[in-house]
Amino acid sequence: MTAILLNAQDLHKSYAGKRALQGVSLNLHEGEIVALLGPNGAGKSTLLQLLTGLFSPDQGHIHVLGHDMRTQASRALAGLGVVFQQSALDLDLSVQANLLFHTDLHGLARPLARQRIAEALEKIGMTAQAKAVVRSLSGGTRRKVELVRALLHQPRVLLMDEATAGLDMASRQQLLTAVRGLAQDQGVAVLWATHLAEEVKVADRLILLDKGMVRFSGSTSDFMQKAQADDLYAEIFKHLGQPVFEA
Numbered sequence: 001m002t003a004i005l006l007n008a009q010d011l012h013k014s015y016a017g018k019r020a021l022q023g024v025s026l027n028l029h030e031g032e033i034v035a036l037l038g039p040n041g042a043g044k045s046t047l048l049q050l051l052t053g054l055f056s057p058d059q060g061h062i063h064v065l066g067h068d069m070r071t072q073a074s075r076a077l078a079g080l081g082v083v084f085q086q087s088a089l090d091l092d093l094s095v096q097a098n099l100l101f102h103t104d105l106h107g108l109a110r111p112l113a114r115q116r117i118a119e120a121l122e123k124i125g126m127t128a129q130a131k132a133v134v135r136s137l138s139g140g141t142r143r144k145v146e147l148v149r150a151l152l153h154q155p156r157v158l159l160m161d162e163a164t165a166g167l168d169m170a171s172r173q174q175l176l177t178a179v180r181g182l183a184q185d186q187g188v189a190v191l192w193a194t195h196l197a198e199e200v201k202v203a204d205r206l207i208l209l210d211k212g213m214v215r216f217s218g219s220t221s222d223f224m225q226k227a228q229a230d231d232l233y234a235e236i237f238k239h240l241g242q243p244v245f246e247a
């Protein structure tokens, strides 16, 4: 059995008495991609906000690489890379300056940071754009920079919230391939919140969230086998009684 890199136990969160999460537990294992799926309002964003330490749960615990998010936050956060739907890049700074800002936040020495940035940009064929202002880049290219940024401190767990939103098919595919490679080659554990069926299909495991609770958690292939005529949409509908995919 592979190591558990992230463990969340019995998470509860309410907003002004309205329950957003009601006892959610999950594990992320080394090298696996887990798709997180749920209709609007299911609690996905809330869950990701708790997992990234942005807010604390009312009840429950989160451990990243064995470090408690509440009492050892900086150690826990050092193990996490995050790509949110909303860009975390400063549009008026260059690619390089954005990436250095991130490595500074993580306390990486500048020479090591510069080396990692150069290597990462070369890997994705962006060496020539290191000095380009982010605003001048396409949406797909910006997303690649976000992914590079999220990985510079070499986290073992990657959390992605609708990370391909607004991307064309080719850019989406490139991002998926890059993330699959990270999981396979470097053992990174990935939690991928999505609305897109094609992204669910590349995941090893699927977690269905609805009304703040986990409705299904299991292997994607098992789920797909149950799905008649390869219809993932219909199978999810059976579990939730409502659609979750974008039209």
Ligand SMILES: Nc1ncnc2c1ncn2[C@@H]1O[C@H](COP(=O)(O)OP(=O)(O)OP(=O)(O)O)[C@@H](O)[C@H]1O
Binding pocket: 015, 016, 018, 019, 020, 038, 039, 040, 041, 042, 043, 044, 045, 046, 047
């Ligand atoms: N800051 C907030 N204040 C009050 N209620 C909130 C807040 N954030 C979320 N909620 C409520 O908590 C529930 C879960 O919302 P959440 O945004 O986590 O779901 P979601 O699955 O991410 O939905 P979506 O796909 O629409 O983003 C919803 O009922 C939502 O209205």
